Amino acid sequence: MxxxxxxxxxxxxxxxxxxxxVNYRSxxxxxxxxxxxxxxxxxxxxxxxxxxxxxxxxTVGLSITKxxxxxxxxxxxxxxxxxxxxxxxxxxxxxxRIRGRKISYVFQEPFxxxxxxxxxxxxxxxxxxxxxxxxxxxxxxxxxxxxxxxIGKQNIYPHELSGGMQQRAMIGMAIASKPSLxxxxxxxxxxxxxVQRQILDLIMELKNRMGLSILFISHDLxxxxxxxxxxxxxxxxxxxxxxxxxxxxxxxxxxxxIGLIDSIPSFExxxxxxxxxxxxxxxxxxxxxxxxxxxxxxxxxxACKEKExxxxxxxxxxxxxxxxxxxxxMASS
Amino acid sequence: xxxxxxxxxGIVGFFIIIAIFxxxxxxxxxxxxxxxxxxTPPSSSHIFGTDSLGRDLFSRMVYGTRISLxxxxxxxxxxxxxxxxxxxxAGYYGKWTDVIIMRFIDIMLCFPTFxxxxxxxxxxxxxxxxxxxxxxxxxxxxxxxxMRAEILSLKERDFIYAERAIGAxxxxxxxxxxxxxxxxxxxxxxxxxxxxAILVESSLSFLGIGVQPPTxxxxxxxxxxxxVMGAGWWMMAFPGLxxxxxxxxxxxxxxxIREKLLK
Amino acid sequence: xELLKIDSLxxxxxxxxxxxxxxxxxxxxxxxxxxxxxxxxxxxxTLAKLILRLIDADKGSIFYKDKDLxxxxxxxxxxxxxxxxxxxxxPYASLDPSMRVGEVIKEVYDIHKNFSRRERKNKAIELLExxxxxxxxxxxxxxxxxxxxxxxxxxxxxxxxxxxFIICDEPVSSxxxxxxxxxxxxxxELQKRKNLTYLFISHDLxxxxxxxxxxxxxxxxxxxxxxxxxxxxMNPRHDYTKELLASSRISYR
Numbered sequence: 001m002x003x004x005x006x007x008x009x010x011x012x013x014x015x016x017x018x019x020x021x022v023n024y025r026s027x028x029x030x031x032x033x034x035x036x037x038x039x040x041x042x043x044x045x046x047x048x049x050x051x052x053x054x055x056x057x058x059t060v061g062l063s064i065t066k067x068x069x070x071x072x073x074x075x076x077x078x079x080x081x082x083x084x085x086x087x088x089x090x091x092x093x094x095x096x097r098i099r100g101r102k103i104s105y106v107f108q109e110p111f112x113x114x115x116x117x118x119x120x121x122x123x124x125x126x127x128x129x130x131x132x133x134x135x136x137x138x139x140x141x142x143x144x145x146x147x148x149x150x151i152g153k154q155n156i157y158p159h160e161l162s163g164g165m166q167q168r169a170m171i172g173m174a175i176a177s178k179p180s181l182x183x184x185x186x187x188x189x190x191x192x193x194x195v196q197r198q199i200l201d202l203i204m205e206l207k208n209r210m211g212l213s214i215l216f217i218s219h220d221l222x223x224x225x226x227x228x229x230x231x232x233x234x235x236x237x238x239x240x241x242x243x244x245x246x247x248x249x250x251x252x253x254x255x256x257x258i259g260l261i262d263s264i265p266s267f268e269x270x271x272x273x274x275x276x277x278x279x280x281x282x283x284x285x286x287x288x289x290x291x292x293x294x295x296x297x298x299x300x301x302x303a304c305k306e307k308e309x310x311x312x313x314x315x316x317x318x319x320x321x322x323x324x325x326x327x328x329x330m331a332s333s
Numbered sequence: 334x335x336x337x338x339x340x341x342x343g344i345v346g347f348f349i350i351i352a353i354f355x356x357x358x359x360x361x362x363x364x365x366x367x368x369x370x371x372x373t374p375p376s377s378s379h380i381f382g383t384d385s386l387g388r389d390l391f392s393r394m395v396y397g398t399r400i401s402l403x404x405x406x407x408x409x410x411x412x413x414x415x416x417x418x419x420x421x422x423a424g425y426y427g428k429w430t431d432v433i434i435m436r437f438i439d440i441m442l443c444f445p446t447f448x449x450x451x452x453x454x455x456x457x458x459x460x461x462x463x464x465x466x467x468x469x470x471x472x473x474x475x476x477x478x479x480m481r482a483e484i485l486s487l488k489e490r491d492f493i494y495a496e497r498a499i500g501a502x503x504x505x506x507x508x509x510x511x512x513x514x515x516x517x518x519x520x521x522x523x524x525x526x527x528x529x530a531i532l533v534e535s536s537l538s539f540l541g542i543g544v545q546p547p548t549x550x551x552x553x554x555x556x557x558x559x560x561v562m563g564a565g566w567w568m569m570a571f572p573g574l575x576x577x578x579x580x581x582x583x584x585x586x587x588x589x590i591r592e593k594l595l596k
Numbered sequence: 597x598e599l600l601k602i603d604s605l606x607x608x609x610x611x612x613x614x615x616x617x618x619x620x621x622x623x624x625x626x627x628x629x630x631x632x633x634x635x636x637x638x639x640x641x642t643l644a645k646l647i648l649r650l651i652d653a654d655k656g657s658i659f660y661k662d663k664d665l666x667x668x669x670x671x672x673x674x675x676x677x678x679x680x681x682x683x684x685x686x687p688y689a690s691l692d693p694s695m696r697v698g699e700v701i702k703e704v705y706d707i708h709k710n711f712s713r714r715e716r717k718n719k720a721i722e723l724l725e726x727x728x729x730x731x732x733x734x735x736x737x738x739x740x741x742x743x744x745x746x747x748x749x750x751x752x753x754x755x756x757x758x759x760x761f762i763i764c765d766e767p768v769s770s771x772x773x774x775x776x777x778x779x780x781x782x783x784x785e786l787q788k789r790k791n792l793t794y795l796f797i798s799h800d801l802x803x804x805x806x807x808x809x810x811x812x813x814x815x816x817x818x819x820x821x822x823x824x825x826x827x828x829x830m831n832p833r834h835d836y837t838k839e840l841l842a843s844s845r846i847s848y849r
Contacts, residue, residue: 052772053743192635193799197843219772222802263777267829269806271629271784276777280742491689494650498682499753500674500707513694 014180014213015041015064020078022059022068031284032076034059035237038311041181046207046214048228048245050221050260054281056237057217061183064215065099082181101129104174108186110166114158120169121154127176137176144209145172146202164195168202175206185217200227221260225249230317233257236282236292239311243318253320253329255297291322299324338589344582352399359392363549372565382567384557393549394571400550401531401579404465408530411469413476413523420480421507421515425488431481438474446471450533451542459542468530476522483515517594524587528580535576551575599761599793600624600647600680605656607639607646616642618817620656624761629787629794631808631825633801633840639817640797641685644765647795648682649673660761678708681759685766687746691738697724697749698734704756723752727782744775751782761793768803780807801844805829813837 022034034056041047051057062068063075065087080087082098090098104127107113115123124138139151145168150156158166167187174182184203188196204227207214218224224231225245232242233256241254252258259277279296282288288295290305297304303323311319314329322328351358361379367387375382381390423434453467487493488511496506537543538552539559546553551572558568600623607617616639624630634640645651647658649665658665660680665673684690691700701720705711711719721731727748738746747767754762764783768776784807787794798804804811804825811828813821813836821834832838 052774193801194635194839194843221773260773263773265776265780265800265802265806267802267805267825270825271807271809273781273784274777274806276781277774278778280744280775281772491684491686492692494645495682495684495690495750495753496692497650498648498677499704499757500677501703502707505707510692510694514692 012043013040014043014045014083015039015215016079016081017060017064018079018081020060020063020080021076022056022063023074023076025072025074029285030074033073033237033284034063037078037234037237037239039232039239039242041213041215042230043180043213044207044211045230046216046228048224048231049215049217049234050219050224050231051234052219052281054284055234057234058185060234061105061185061215061217064183065103066095067099067105100127101177102179103181103183104177104179106167106170106174106182106184106187108189110163110170110190111158113170114166116158118157119154120150120156120158120161124169124173124176127173129177141172141176144175144206145169146198147172162195163191164199167191167195167199171199171202171206175210175212178210179212181213181215183215183217186219187216188223189218189220196223203227221264233260236287237284238292238321240293240321241319242311243314243316247316247318251318251329253314253318253325254293254322255299255324255328256293258328259296259298299328335589335592337585338592341582341585341587341589344578345586348398348402348579348582351395352402355395355399359389359395361389361392363388363393363396364547365389372561372568374565375567381571382565384554384565384568385561390554390567390571393554394551394575397549397551397554397572398575400461400544400548401534401552401576404461404468404534404544405527405531407465408468408472408534409523409526411466412473412526412530413519414473415470416473416476417480417512417519419473420477421484421512423477424481424484425503425507425511434477435481438477441471441474444471447533447536450537451540454537454542459537459545461544461548464534464537464543468533472526472529476519476526479518479522480512480515483518484511487511487514518591520594521587521591524583524590528583528587531576531579531583535572597626598623599626599661600795601657601659602647603657603659605643605646605658606654607642607651608654615817617646617653620817620819622812622819622822624793624795626760626793627791628810629796629808631804631811632795632797632814633799633804633811634814635799635840637816638814640814641765643814644682644763644795644797647763648677648680674707678757679760680763681754681757681761682763682765683747683751683754683767686770687743687750688738688770690750691746693738696735696737697729697741700749701753701756704753708757719756720752723755724749726755726786727752728778742775743771744778747771747775747779748782751779751786755786759792761795763795763797765797766799767796769798769800776803783807801829801840813840 017037017039020034020037021032023030023032037060039047049057049060059068059073064080066075068075075088082103087095087098121138124141125134128134128137130137142148142151147165147168161169188199191199200223203214206212216224216228228245230243231245231248232239233254234240235256241248241257248257252261262275263277277296282292288305290307291309294300294304301324309321309323311321312325313319314325365388367383370383370387372385373379373383379389379391381394384390419434423431449471450467454463457463493506493510496510534543535552538550539556541556543552544550555569555572558565558572561568602620602622605617605620608615620643632640642651646653653666660676665676698720701723702716705716705719720734724730724733729745729748767783768779771779786792796804796808808825811823811825812819813834815836821828821837828837829841832841
């Protein structure tokens with residue numbers, strides 16, 4: 001039996017994204033939106049992917065099971081190794097066995113992800129892997145996601161549930177097939193604060209109990225800092241910083257990360273001005289030369305606009321894409 | 334842009350140019366009678382042939398374009414004004430205003446429009462102005478409903494609340510903010526409506542209660558053609574083709590606008 | 597000085613059988629930033645629209661500088677609208693898509709019949725600069741702008757009539773975090789510089805905490821707690837407030 005690759009700590013690596021590049025075609029033009037992303041997800045690990053709108057994070061999530069092709073996206077290069085097999089090279093039959101089964105999804109808007117004309121029961125049933133004892137399995141799943149209230153009620157439709165319950169149902173469908181990896185794209189953004197907390201607690205509980213790996217994509221740093229073990233921060237189609245959560249929170253090593261952290265509103269601010277990042281994110285059709293964050297960076301120097309930096313190791317698993325990393329780490333410590 | 338739409342634009346543009354430059358394009362005076370050349374087939378001197386009074390068919394067709402297009406545009410213009418105004422008021426104010434206007438639309442839609450037009454024309458005299466007005470007054474209902482529907486959804490949008498918040502009057506909101514943003518489906522309806530109006534006018538003229546001879550209209554030329562059927566195929570063929578192609582053109586243009594604006 | 601006083605305000609949506617605003621009472625004082633926090637459906641946006649008479653109230657009074665807004669004429673209300681303004685949440689929906697930025701701002705002057713044509717253009721440029729944009733934005737359409745830029749245009753429009761009191765209805769909730777901080781900075785600076793009064797509505801406790809002096813907590817159409825910002829965050833008394841705070845302690849600090 002071939003042993004799977006493992007990271008330095010001996011955990012098995014579940015998913016390895018290597019140099020992923022994805023472009024979108026509209027009319028005659030093709031724009032590269034994911035420009036070379038590397039990301040590893042270990043077994044039982046929650047990896048957070050943070051970025052603001054348009055940075056490419058949703059595209060990365062959708063590309064993992066080639067869902068992106070259905071949205072006029074084109075994976076132009078890279079490898080996505082799931083348990084050491086490249087997903088991008090699988091036959092349609094093999095891909096279908098993984099998609100929704102071994103790798104499942106939870107999206108932002110449960111109302112638009114749930115089919116309004118099928119009952120919750122029917123939709124969960126569709127995701128079941130084993131064919132026997134359907135009612136029993138469904139009851140188990142509903143209990144696991146905190147929907148005990150609807151066990152036995154086979155005729156409930158999505159619109160009869162509240163937003164929070166709908167999201168619980170979505171999560172139920174995602175875990176019904178006992179997947180190895182669940183990709184969640186802004187799963188709590190559309191929910192109220194109190195419901196958000198409950199859903200996040202639920203996700204953590206399920207992760208620990210079922211040994212799930214999670215890729216948690218969100219623009220909300222506060223949530224990701226709370227729930228993830230490892231974090232990647234994306235800007236303009238590439239990862240600009242990644243590493244263990246504790247390192248990133250205590251020693252952010254990229255100007256963008258520092259800017260984002262400085263932008264988090266909290267009681268500490270008390271009507272003082274934020275040390276905000278100026279300007280706006282570049283359009284993919286009009287990226288600047290050199291470092292893409294250069295125009296908005298408070299640590300910029302002339303050399304920054306000459307060449308786009310590579311992801312450099314700072315210490316251990318903590319990487320940053322900035323030539324001034326050493327100065328920044330000194331400044332913030 | 335869709336090739337068919339471009340084709341439609343081409344047709345519409347073609348006929349508009351002919352209508353505008355009619356005097357320069359027509360080779361003869363459309364009313365010029367020539368007893369020696371009654372019902373001659375298309376030839377080098379009369380490219381569409383002549384009619385039962387020896388008048389050059391091509392020249393009559395060219396001037397007929399003016400009539401048909403004029404009736405089409407003005408009738409639809411009248412329909413548009415009535416429909417946009419009533420639809421906007423019904424949609425914006427709601428409640429009783431809406432109920433009354435919508436029921437009025439329902440009543441109007443109950444009438445078989447064409448026969449209503451026939452009845453009215455029979456009572457009044459069949460002048461071009463009467464025709465334009467009556468077609469306009471009986472074809473505004475679809476536009477009215479479309480405008481009302483668009484406004485019902487638009488008026489709940491934040492930017493309308495924003496306009497009220499800065500103190501804009503209802504009149505300003507309806508005319509400057511709601512109607513311009515609601516025009517897309519109405520534009521489609523109007524374009525298709527021009528085709529419809531041209532057809533109605535041609536039908537009326539064909540029946541003899543539309544444009545009266547000697548003023549040439551495709552419809553009344555067609556009517557003459559029916560009278561001489563065997564003896565002069567060109568008298569039915571050319572006006573028939575003209576009507577067909579024009580209506581086709583406006584339909585293609587309308588569909589093209591629908592695709593472009595209602596994405 | 598008490599700028600706004602709300603007395604027993606009620607609004608029920610008969611169609612949905614929902615009481616959005618249930619006998620609400622509060623005051624806002626000049627120069628303060630009063631926060632209104634609550635989850636979706638608690639009635640805070642309805643309250644905002646009621647105060648500006650964008651929706652009709654069922655019962656109650658809204659006193660702005662001692663005038664009951666629910667009893668004055670439309671003409672008088674239009675005058676009040678110069679002083680009492682609002683910033684909306686969704687930058688993608690709060691601007692007329694068919695109007696250029698310059699026209700959006702100049703329309704305010706057109707409505708109130710201020711300034712000549714040329715002066716209006718200059719005032720518009722001035723406002724655009726105040727909000728961090730510039731003259732180059734005058735002829736652009738909203739569809740050409742980012743969310744943050746559109747929100748700035750919305751703020752410029754709100755400032756055009758030189759208001760005293762601005763209701764900020766979730767002004768940054770639809771924006772990315774880095775842009776949120778920029779816009780919050782702008783709002784804080786404007787408030788301090790012009791001694792504006794804000795009624796700041798948000799569902800995000802972090803945002804409320806970082807800009808407000810006093811806070812009111814709303815649930816199901818009623819206020820459940822009210823107090824100085826420090827008190828609400830350090831010593832919440834009502835269970836619902838505690839629950840909200842506990843849920844948003846998603847803060848890693």
